[in-house]
Amino acid sequence: MAARTKSSLASALSLAMADHGLGSRTVLKVGFLAPLTGKLKSWAEPGLNGCLIWRDRINAEGGIKVGMRRFMVDLVPFDSHFEPELALAGVKKLINEDGVKFILMVGGNDFTDDVRRLVNQHRMLVATLLPSDLTPDAPTLVAPSEVHPIYNVTGVDWLARQEPGRKTVAMCAQDDLHGLPSIATYRAAFEVAGWDLVEEHLFPIETTDFGAIVEKLMAKNPDVLCWDTVYEPFLHALTKEAYKRGFKGRMISCTCDNYQELIDATSQEFMEGFVFQFPDFDDPRLNDSQVNFENPNEFYAEFCARYPGTWSAVSWEYVSTLELWKNAVQRARTFEPFSVLSMMKFGGVGHHAFGEAHWWGRELFGIDNALVGDWPVVAIENGRARIQEFSSIVRWWSQHRPVLLRHMREMKLMWDQREEADAAAAAALAQQRI
Secondary structure (H helix, E strand, O other): OHHHHHHHHHHHHHHHHHHOOOOOEEEEEEEEEEOOOOOOHHHOHHHHHHHHHHHHHHHHOOOEEEOOEEEEEEEEEEEOOOOHHHHHHHHHHHHHHOOOOEEEEOOHHHOOHHHHHHHHHHOOOEEEOOHHHOOOOOOOEEEOOOOOOOOHHHHHHHHHHHOOOOOEEEEEEEOOOOHHHHHHHHHHHHHHHOOEEEEEEEEOOOOOOOHHHHHHHHOOOOOEEEOOOOOHHHHHHHHHHHHHOOOOOEEEOOOOOOHHHHHHHOOHHHHOOOEEOOOOOOOHHHHOOOOOOOOHHHHHHHHHHHOOOOOOOOOOHHHHHHHHHHHHHHHHOOOOHHHHHHHHOHHHEEEEOOEEEEEEOHHHHOOOOEEEOEEEEEEEEOOEEEEEEEEEHHHHHHHHHHHHHHHHHHOOOOHHHHHHHHHHHHHHHHHHHO
């Protein structure tokens, strides 16, 4: 009798919990739209793999609690090939067919006007790794993980302080929405550091032969070679060409993915002191008290065990964004985009991977939808990437904003200039149709 009563009580409690959503588990989908093949693969696939680790950990803990319900998380990837038409098709599929509540993107060429209009139509929350995508016309587009290319100023500032004797630099980049804003940012950083930009070269994304480019850059005998924000295949080719030609100065770049392969192809001595912006997550400095990324060393070990040899600049970035989103969803008690966005930006402060950060960007992007704080400066030491310091982007900006704004305007990269160009293009298209 007692057993029957206990069983009946348990059944009644189960029904009550089901009626109120307690203990019920449904699936909350997140879209991942990025070039999973091609030249940008190293800025997408490792990020997806990092997200899979995050998903598995979250689901093992029972999923995400939203109000009184729990949701398991699923990731829905779509390979955009970095082609605008495919990116648009991907966003349509993720929203209309898969029913995602959040979309992660590399951005840039994938975030076209058509994509922006579709995102606005559905009020979809989207995160980009390229803050120059931000515009007041896309209120639900955020850049919560990184402020590319603005953080590149910190690497130049650090190297200039460490080696004040270096005064000349030559730079190259691919001609696209990753390379161009980075050129403007590096120009500003060089000017502030007192470096003379003796040569600059912009190459088509289809380029495969980099020997002539490096020859041209080295002809001016620069103290520093800057690879801007080139993609991994370009960076490796450029670095190897510099090695063949006996370059003896410093190299600096936004990223240096798979640097061990470069050490093997050149030498440890040649790669010593290479400055970039993305650490390995086994770095001891990531255990500093201000770091908000949970158990970075453990995450790095699991990533390398599951996906050996594929760690890149983005392996952790989408995960950092997902953590911000998850925490906002739980505080908002809903996954509806505008409510989640409001909670993400509540108080104007957010927990960035490398410390407390502020929602910022109105002067550069027309909207405060970028989360900015400190950023690591990394240099290769004895064959390993190691953090040299956590440098304040905000401090550099507060002192030198006119210089950066001037270079961005000279290259017509400011948000209002882009809008003017888009309006002019739309008007020209309309005129052709008349």
